[in-house]
Ligand SMILES: Cc1cc2nc3c(=O)[nH]c(=O)nc-3n(C[C@H](O)[C@H](O)[C@H](O)COP(=O)(O)O)c2cc1C
C-alpha cells in the first residue's frame with residue numbers, strides 16, 4: 001500500500017526510556033480518528049542519533065524533525081501537521097544556543113556534518129521489516145557477491161577498500177579474511193560478530209543492531225562466503241534486549257526469504273547465524289575470551305598465537321569482526337572499494353561511528369569521516385560545551401583509550417593520529433569532560449574499572465590493576481608521594497608487556513595519558529595536597545600533617561604549587 005506520509009518514531013533505547021513507544025501508540029490511536037490511517041503510516045525506527053532530544057519524530061516525505069515529543073503533543077501533530085498540513089513550530093528542534101527552530105532534519109548542524117554509511121538506514125527504516133531494508137538496497141551486495149564474484153574477489157575488494165576493524169585494534173579486515181580463507185579447509189570455519197560491547201560509554205554497536213540488524217547479518221554472510229564458512233554466531237551481551245529481539249526477527253525473516261540458510265539465492269552457498277548471549281564481562285569482548293565463553297567455558301583469554309584465523313572458535317579458523325566493521329561490508333561490495341576510499345584518510349578509509357557523551361550539548365550517536373578533527377566533532381556536531389564552560393579533555397576509545405587535552409583539539413580522529421598522542425580511537429566512545437572535573441578523580445574511575453574487570457587469570461593484570469588503583473586512591477586522598485608517581489610509571493611499563501591479554505596491557509594507558517597531559521593537576525594533589533577542582537576528598541590526615549599544609553588551601557594557589565613542582569619532576 002502507498003502512503004502519503006510516514007511518521008517515523010524513534011524507538012532506540014534512549015527514546016524508549018523517554019516514552020517513545022507510548023508516543024507511537026498515540027499516533028496509531030489518533031490517526032483513524034482523523035481518517036488518516038490509510039494515508040499515513042507510523043514506523044518504529046532504531047536510533048536516529050540525537051538521543052539527547054528524544055523522543056524524536058520525523059515526518060516524511062519532507063523530513064520535518066520534531067524533538068522531545070510527549071504523548072500529549074501527538075494530537076497537535078496529527079490534527080495540525082498531518083490533517084491540515086501546518087507544521088507544529090513549537091515542537092521543532094531548536095538549534096542551541098541561538099534557539100533557532102529548524103524545520104527539516106538535514107538542516108540540523110548535528111546531521112549536516114555527518115557522513116552516514118554504517119548508519120545509512122538507522123532511524124529511516126523499520127528495523128523489523130526486511131522489505132524496508134531490501135527497498136533501501138539491502139542484500140544487493142550479497143546477491144552481487146554470490147552471482148558475480150568469487151570468494152577471492154570479495155576478499156580482494158575488502159582488502160582494496162582499506163577497511164580496518166572498528167572493534168578497537170584497527171586490524172585490516174581484508175587481510176584477516178584472507179588469512180581465514182587460506183587456513184585449513186578440512187573442517188568447518190566460523191564467522192563471529194563481536195557485539196559484546198563492554199567498554200563504558202560505548203553503545204554504538206547496540207544502536208546499529210537496533211536500527212539496522214540486516215546490515216550486520218548481510219556483512220556476516222559476505223564474510224562467510226569470502227572465507228568458506230557456513231556458520232555464524234553473534235555474541236551479544238544479554239542486557240541488549242531490544243537488539244537481541246530485533247536480531248532474532250531479522251534472522252527469521254532472512255531465513256524465510258532464502259537470504260540465510262541453505263542454498264542462498266539459489267547459489268549453492270549455505271550460511272546461517274545463531275545468537276549467543278554474554279553475561280556482561282568486559283574481558284569477554286576480547287576475541288579469545290569470547291570464544292571460551294561461546295564454547296560454554298569461563299570467559300578467560302587464551303595465549304596467542306595461534307590467532308583466530310588459524311584456530312579460533314572450537315579450534316577452527318574463525319573470522320571475528322565487530323558489528324560496525326561488518327555493517328560496512330555490504331556497502332563496500334555494492335559501491336566498490338574505490339568509492340569507500342573517497343571517505344576518510346589514506347591509512348584509515350571510511351567513517352567512524354562514535355557515541356558522543358558527557359559535557360556536550362548534542363549527546364548522541366554520530367558517524368563522521370575518519371580524520372575529522374576533535375574540534376569539528378565537538379563544536380560543529382556536538383553543539384559545544386553546555387553553559388559556556390571550558391573544554392578540559394576528551395576521553396577517546398573508552399576506558400582503555402586515553403585522553404586528549406584542549407591543546408590537541410585539532411587532532412585528526414583516526415587510529416594513527418591518536419596513537420601518536422598516546423591515545424586510541426578504540427571502540428568509538430567519545431566522552432567530553434569540562435573544567436569542573438578533577439583529572440585524578442576521572443583517572444581513579446578508570447583504574448577501578450580495570451580492577452573490577454580483570455579476569456584474574458594472569459598475575460601482572462590481577463595484581464597490577466589492584467596496585468594502580470591503590471595508588472590512585474592515595475593520590476585522591478592526598479596521601480601519595482612522588483615515589484607513588486614513579487612507581488606508577490614503572491608498573492605501567494611492566495604492564496604494557498607482561499599481562500596475558502590486552503585488557504591488562506592497556507589498563508595503565510589511560511592513567512599514563514592523564515598523567516602526561518595533566519601532570520600539574522596530579523602534582524597539586526601529591527605536592528600541594530589539594531584538589532584544584534574541589535572534587536577529591538583529600539582527607540589523608542597523616543600526609544597532610546607530614547606536608548605541613550592544610551588540605552583546604554585555596555585550589556588555585558595549590559594548583560600553582562603543583563605547576564611549579566611539575567618542573568622539578
Ligand atoms: C578487553 C577487551 C575487550 C574487547 N571488547 C570488544 C568488544 O566489545 N567488541 C569488539 O568488537 N571488540 C572488542 N575487543 C577487540 C576484539 O578482541 C577483536 O579485536 C575485535 O572484535 C575484532 O574485530 P574487528 O577487526 O572488526 O575490530 C576487545 C578487546 C579487549 C582486549
Ligand code: FES
Nearest residue numbers: 010012015049051
Ligand atoms: S534513541 Fe532516539 S535518537 Fe537515539
